[in-house]
Amino acid sequence: PHVFYLCRHGQSEYNVLGKIGGDSGLSPEGDRFARALARFAETEICVDGNGLFGAPNSVVPARLWTSTLKRTRDTAQYIQHPKIEIAYKGDDIDGRPQTWVQMRPRPWSNLDELFAGICDGMTYDEIKEHYPDEFARRQRNKLAYRYPRGESYLDMIHRLDPMILEMERHREPLLIIAHQGVLRLIYAYYLGLPRESAPYVSIPIHTVIKLTPLVYECREERFELLK
Numbered sequence: 001p002h003v004f005y006l007c008r009h010g011q012s013e014y015n016v017l018g019k020i021g022g023d024s025g026l027s028p029e030g031d032r033f034a035r036a037l038a039r040f041a042e043t044e045i046c047v048d049g050n051g052l053f054g055a056p057n058s059v060v061p062a063r064l065w066t067s068t069l070k071r072t073r074d075t076a077q078y079i080q081h082p083k084i085e086i087a088y089k090g091d092d093i094d095g096r097p098q099t100w101v102q103m104r105p106r107p108w109s110n111l112d113e114l115f116a117g118i119c120d121g122m123t124y125d126e127i128k129e130h131y132p133d134e135f136a137r138r139q140r141n142k143l144a145y146r147y148p149r150g151e152s153y154l155d156m157i158h159r160l161d162p163m164i165l166e167m168e169r170h171r172e173p174l175l176i177i178a179h180q181g182v183l184r185l186i187y188a189y190y191l192g193l194p195r196e197s198a199p200y201v202s203i204p205i206h207t208v209i210k211l212t213p214l215v216y217e218c219r220e221e222r223f224e225l226l227k
């Protein structure tokens, strides 16, 4: 089956300040997560228990997607897979060394976080203070609420639609490093949750969620990488 690994970027400088949006880098704790994630990719994601050609624990290529924002790209920065080269070299049927696959991050703007428009870079308290009506409107209908000059969760559903097709286009395991808002929608889609509840789903930080969609259900496992 397809296997997807979802995680938020490591803690960002804006997370520490309680600000939403922006394009900040990682905090030292976020950087610690990025390093732990690289180890996880090497020991969990790029390992096939059944093995290529039946060999146990062979190294498998995997896909790696991020958003275009600095905090997700920085979270991917330590992931690389030199071992894959060894697994593939010379494996070609005609004995030619095969082009090898590296786990190279691919940034997608579809995976960028919900854009808060005029509220980008504010804390929730600041939004409440400067735009009380907007704040109240969002509380009434979080799914449909669109920030002035920004986005709603419904807008995000539209830009994520083509991503779901892309996710299912190949068989290799896929690690997506993105943001809480976007991941809520991808998670809700696979778990079959009603979209009204999706904006409230908690996607914990520094945790990798492994999803294995099966015919009638979706298997889920969680890995807390920083304890």
Ligand code: G3H
Residues within 6 Å of the ligand: 020, 021, 113, 114, 180, 181, 199
């Ligand atoms: O981490 C928070 C995300 O930006 C989504 O936040 O609950 O205000 O939609 P939200």
